[in-house]
Amino acid sequence: MEIMKNCFASDNYAGICPEAWEAMERANRGYASSYGDDEWTAKACESIRRVFETDCDVFFVFNGTAANSLALASLCNSYHSIICHESAHVETDECGAAEFFSNGTKILLVGGENGKVDLDDIQHTVQKRSDIHYPKPKAISITQSTELGTLYTPDEVSAVGELAKSLDLKLHMDGSRFANAVAALGVHPKDITWRAGVDLLCFGGTKNGMAVSEAVVFFDKALAREFDYRCKQAGQLASKMRFLSAPWTGMLENGAWLKNAAHANRCAALLESRLKEIPGISIKFPREANALFLELPGDLPDKLKALGWKFYSFIGAGGARFLCSWETSEAEIDCLVADISTLAKFEK
Numbered sequence: 001m002e003i004m005k006n007c008f009a010s011d012n013y014a015g016i017c018p019e020a021w022e023a024m025e026r027a028n029r030g031y032a033s034s035y036g037d038d039e040w041t042a043k044a045c046e047s048i049r050r051v052f053e054t055d056c057d058v059f060f061v062f063n064g065t066a067a068n069s070l071a072l073a074s075l076c077n078s079y080h081s082i083i084c085h086e087s088a089h090v091e092t093d094e095c096g097a098a099e100f101f102s103n104g105t106k107i108l109l110v111g112g113e114n115g116k117v118d119l120d121d122i123q124h125t126v127q128k129r130s131d132i133h134y135p136k137p138k139a140i141s142i143t144q145s146t147e148l149g150t151l152y153t154p155d156e157v158s159a160v161g162e163l164a165k166s167l168d169l170k171l172h173m174d175g176s177r178f179a180n181a182v183a184a185l186g187v188h189p190k191d192i193t194w195r196a197g198v199d200l201l202c203f204g205g206t207k208n209g210m211a212v213s214e215a216v217v218f219f220d221k222a223l224a225r226e227f228d229y230r231c232k233q234a235g236q237l238a239s240k241m242r243f244l245s246a247p248w249t250g251m252l253e254n255g256a257w258l259k260n261a262a263h264a265n266r267c268a269a270l271l272e273s274r275l276k277e278i279p280g281i282s283i284k285f286p287r288e289a290n291a292l293f294l295e296l297p298g299d300l301p302d303k304l305k306a307l308g309w310k311f312y313s314f315i316g317a318g319g320a321r322f323l324c325s326w327e328t329s330e331a332e333i334d335c336l337v338a339d340i341s342t343l344a345k346f347e348k
């Protein structure tokens with residue numbers, strides 16, 4: 001089979017996994033009530049409650065930008081602020097959607113090693129001002145796994161959770177790659193969410209193998225009040241909701257979500273171990289889930305692109321990012337490694 005050289009560009013380049021596809025097909029037999037008032041949506045919400053072992057409120061939206069921005073908007077008024085890492089997707093890759101849907105809530109940025117928020121920096125950002133002229137901090141947003149492919153350990157999430165509590169802030173988690181984090185950490189999903197102080201999770205389905213769908217999961221159910229109206233107004237209430245929700249039943253009930261994530265993580269680990277052997281290639285951030293960031297020497301990035309390989313270099317300060325998915329194959333890894341290895345021989 002011919003290798004498609006865009007296979008490592010992002011985990012959203014992959015298709016729909018068999019379990020999600022099959023569930024869509026089952027949901028496609030006949031009529032069903034619209035706008036989420038159907039058996040598939042009820043089942044999917046129930047599956048998510050089972051996964052987290054808690055009574056949470058769940059909403060399905062089309063994509064991650066909608067999930068994050070509507071979730072954050074539900075936590076804040078227009079005069080509030082949200083604190084997140086400077087590389088956070090909500091800051092860098094959502095075109096101001098959080099600000100838009102919250103009618104102007106300001107995002108305040110903090111630093112931190114390897115894409116993870118620095119707690120002292122958060123504390124300073126919150127406490128440096130208490131006057132009426134400063135946008136009042138209301139929420140912290142963290143990403144799991146992070147934009148740089150790293151992970152917050154359960155202790156690290158708990159530490160953010162405790163800080164949030166002590167500062168009277170809500171804690172939001174962008175879990176566009178939450179499955180990869182759970183699989184890589186080998187933890188129970190509840191131990192890196194509600195038990196660790198997360199009030200609200202955007203649980204990614206798309207990058208895990210679905211066509212479209214992200215679940216907004218409110219562990220603090222009081223925060224979900226009127227969220228249905230927010231979704232509708234934002235154009236995020238699917239009338240044929242069953243096709244956003246059914247895939248979740250197919251993927252959560254038999255563990256496909258973790259199987260997919262573990263496969264993607266394993267592929268990234270294999271890619272890392274093979275590339276580490278090549279002189280001149282270095283790894284930019286600790287490879288902990290399904291993303292690998294490389295520092296490629298000289299004009300190797302351009303030559304690799306000329307060979308047809310597609311990869312992003314606008315995330316992670318100029319590194320070359322390679323992502324693995326549920327669909328990544330060993331043949332694809334072999335092919336990329338061979339090309340990088342050949343090109344590296346011509347670099348000093």
Ligand SMILES: *Cc1c(COP(=O)(O)O)cnc(C)c1O
Pocket residue numbers: 063064065066068089090143146147174176177206
């Ligand atoms: C992909 C991604 C999202 C969602 O992006 P959409 O393109 O809006 O679906 C959110 N957060 C992170 C960290 C992502 O990588």
